[in-house]
Amino acid sequence: MRIVIVTDAWSPQVNGVVRTLRAVTAELQKRGHQVHVLSPEGRRTVPMPYYPEIRLALTPSRVLGREIRSLSPDAIYIATEGPLGWAARRFCRRANIPFTSGFHTRFADYLALRVPIPGLVSASWSMLRDFHKPSQCVLVPTRSVAEDLERRAFTNLKVWTRGVDHTLFTPGKRAALDYPRPIMLHAGRIAPEKNIEAFLSLDLPGTKLLVGDGPQRADLEKRFPDAVFLGFRFDQDLARLMASADVFVFPSLTDTFGLVMLEAMASGTPVAAFDVPSPIDVVADGVTGVVDKHLKLAILRALALDRGKVHDGAQAFTWERTAQIFEESLKPIPGSSGRAANGITTSLAPSRSG
Missing domain, CATH: 3.40.50.2000 (Glycogen Phosphorylase B;)
Structure with missing residues (x-):
């Protein structure tokens, strides 16, 4: 055809x-x-x-x-x-x-x-x-x-x-990262519609790591100097970061899906997100991640999830x-x-x- x-x-x-x-x-x-x-x-x-x-x-x-x-x-x-x-x-x-x-x-x-x-x-x-x-x-x-x-x-x-590409995103890519843990990773376009400020403004231990770029990056880097902005990462480099993080944070309220959530789950990394359309369809609450109206609670609960079950839950995609x-x-x-x-x-x- x-x-x-x-x-x-x-x-x-x-x-x-x-x-x-x-x-x-x-x-x-x-x-x-x-x-x-x-x-x-x-x-x-x-x-x-x-x-x-x-x-x-x-x-x-x-x-x-x-x-x-x-x-x-x-x-x-x-x-x-x-x-x-x-x-x-x-x-x-x-x-x-x-x-x-x-x-x-x-x-x-x-x-x-x-x-x-x-x-x-x-x-x-x-x-x-x-x-x-x-x-x-x-x-x-x-x-x-x-x-x-x-x-x-x-x-x-x-x-x-x-x-999701299950040959690229896998728990086997997990490696030590030179940042204080827990490492909370976000990957995507750095723009207002992604609601990243809701994540960066939270009082949390460890390191907030951001992959990606966009029109809001310079402003957020200035306002949140403790966060680490890495710019774009692709393929094996991105897969290593996905597998090495302790939790993947997805603060968007408007995304229609969010492929990065699947990539994190396939890597064994649980997802923390708001309980809104997209995350509620993609994340099995309490298994592959946590969705909650309070993002901080979602992050803290997700840190305790079984990474093996997170990985298994992504296999259907x-x-x-x-x-x-x-x-x-x-x-x-x-x-x-x-x-x-x-x-x-x-x-x-x-x-x-x-």
Whole structure:
């Protein structure tokens, strides 16, 4: 099957959306599919308002439509509600082509933190609902997110869980770190929507270790000098930190999943989080971590959990299962060939930026 994925989120961005799409694409390739990713890579881009480090491609719908037609896809997945996503949606609507879409990010809630204008949040949710309304199937990461969207009148929802690389994230990577214990690790984008200040402001023994970068890093480093900021870490280096921490702290109130929680659990490190959507779906309370309305209590309780049981609890999450659900959710385009092919192709426009 030839599958076209349209996404506004792609390299060099470092986030859960990009990591999910890359992992699922690799698994689809193993299953014999050909995947074409249409992303901002190689296109003329502009900085995203309030997130200038994220570049958006303003490709017209007719141009993107020609690219999609040239690929003769058997199915189309629109991953994001950005400019490329809207362009693909307009093309599919005009051409009467069915598509599947994904709800990866609570943009309306993020926007409320950056631009507190009355009525903006409700208008943003209305826009998101309108975007997904014609979709044959809207993939959402957890049951609690689906329930929230159902209350907001979204339809055609299907839970699409996430996975973890169990060969990379493993308890076997655990090593001594030269910091006072307990070591409380957080990994992710350092931005207001991640609610990191709620973690850093807690009075706790040991070391608060942060992996990642983002617009709030300089301010938080100045305000919380006892915390250790390591910047981005990847692959084996990140896996070693995940396994070596005593607890993984996930203070976000708005994330739709949080892949880093799975990576910590697969490494044997328990998770401490608020009892909100995402953590309550991912963490088995009292087994793989602790969710509580008081983050400090969650951290202290999580430190006492059995790391072997934490690791065992993460085994149900695999990228193979994630790819299988994705494949089953695609809506075939009438008249398409349906032929299977090997490989992954990333469609590139001429390289420009500005």
